[in-house]
């Protein structure tokens with residue numbers, strides 16, 4: 001049931017990260033372990049979904065339908081939540097039927113799948129896109145791809161409360177900023193809203209500039225009425241989403257202190273390393289790196 005899902009309030013742990021390049025620069029990093037909140041409902045996805053789940057419940061819906069690719073972390077978390085809390089889920093999937101490890105999981109979790117092809121999937125932003133699906137599934141609430149947009153961002157605000165509540169345990173009195181990967185920018189926008197200018201948020205784009213992340217963040221921040229947002233977007237896409245080149249591969253092979261995947265968290269930490277080594281952060285700086293999960297998706301790209 002949607003209602004029982006709303007009773008789940010995961011509180012991700014904040015853990016110190018020890019890496020030689022951080023020690024050399026005198027920069028401290030703590031990782032907010034969203035990847036560890038649950039073995040299946042992992043990463044930033046639940047937080048991006050929770051406001052839609054509440055809206056679905058309030059609208060009298062029984063379950064949720066959404067969109068994603070054949071390796072989608074978002075569909076994976078949604079399907080796992082549906083199974084865990086007992087609500088129906090439907091996934092509209094990009095491309096043509098294929099059996100990736102993610103797709104096999106979605107089916108095992110009981111998500112009903114429809115393959116939209118590539119052209120059909122490109123229509124997902126059209127105003128009447130959901131109309132036929134709402135006729136077909138009147139009891140399901142539609143959620144945009146990736147749980148993006150203001151409702152998604154609102155759910156991510158909770159990370160600031162979680163992290164601040166654990167600073168003392170780390171021996172920190174404060175921190176100098178946040179560091180995380182961006183796909184749509186929704187998670188970053190949630191942090192920007194919660195911080196309301198108190199600390200800067202540094203986002204590393206896992207997708208090239210032309211994906212409209214900057215615009216999306218501006219829209220969310222504008223809708224929320226934040227007048228003085230503090231954030232920056234850095235291009236860490238390495239030339240394309242899902243582009244994994246040898247420097248990135250070498251970096252991941254050399255990073256044993258934390259398990260990452262190449263598409264988001266790997267690119268984000270690699271960009272942090274280059275910025276730290278370029279002297280971007282003064283000695284004594286303290287940053288919170290958000291581990292946004294996605295480890296299940298690695299099964300497709302390794």
Ligand SMILES: Cc1ncc(COP(=O)(O)O)c(C=O)c1O
Nearest residue numbers: 182183184185186187264292294
């Ligand atoms: C593992 C992982 N990290 C980060 C992101 C980026 O999150 P957002 O779309 O909120 O920027 C995504 C999805 O887009 C993801 O799957």
